[in-house]
Amino acid sequence: MKVGLIVEGHGEVRSLPILLRRILRELDPQHHCSILNAHRVSRGLLVKEEGLRPAVELMARKVGPEGRILLLLDADDDLPCQLGPSLLAQARGYRPDRDISVVIATREYEAWFLTAAESLRGRRGLPLDLAPPLHPEGIRDAKKWLGQRKADGYSETVDQPALTGLFDLTAARRSDSFDKLFREVGRLFGLPVPPR
Incomplete structure (x- = not known):
């Protein structure tokens, strides 16, 4: 079985395959x-038919009739509960x-890294006392938050790919959107997902 990935960010091109393998394991x-x-498509295009349709068609051809397609993008200032169902229906x-x-x-x-910040203490130039912010998914610029705490910036x-291989998946499931990813991977592959 093949799975095709559609992403918006440059970092996710390498990170999402790593993350998907970790969740499946x-x-x-x-x-x-x-x-x-x-397959990367800019967010500005991905939220429009002229970007979403060709990306979905391309991945549908690549994965074949028994394949799966996973689309991941950042909400930025949009509400995930509105943007997600809208893009899925399209x-x-x-x-x-x-x-x-x-x-x-x-x-x-990167908000997922913030949620599981304790698991990244002392890794990749992050401080040994790294602690998550009170509301990790409320941080407007998680990349900047990480960069301010990393010795050589972010x-x-x-x-992103390196931290994807390191952060604690169980801790990250405290994030509703990460838990959604976890459950969707289980659904796509017909695998039971333990409660968080």
């Missing part, structure tokens, strides 16, 4: 699937013959 260490290279309208999931990270992907294309 946690849900079922014996599960095997082919994770295709992520994507499924374009390709009702494919199993598609849409996950919207509240604010941004680089989305370098640090």
Whole structure:
């Protein structure tokens, strides 16, 4: 079985395949699937038909009839509970013959790192006493928050994939949007997901 990924950010191109493999290993260490290279479309296009439709069509062809498609983007200032269902309805309208999931990270992907900040203490230049902010998904610029605490700043294309391989998945499930991703991966592959 193949899974195609559609993302908006440069960092997610490398990060989401890592994260998907980690979640699948946690849900079922014996599960095997082919994770295709992520297809990046700018957010400005991805939230419009002229960007979403070709991306979904491309991934539908690549994954084949039994494949899965996962679309991940940052909410920024949009409400995930509105943006996600809207994009999902459109994507499924374009390709009702494919199993598609849409996950919207509240604010941004890096908010998941903030939620699980304790697990990143002393890693990749982060301080040994790193603690999550009170409302990690309320931080408007999680990249900046990380960069202010990292000795050499934060680089989305370098640090995001590295931190994706390190942060504690269980702790990150305190984030509603990360828990949604976890549950959607389980649903896409027919795997049971333990409660958080």
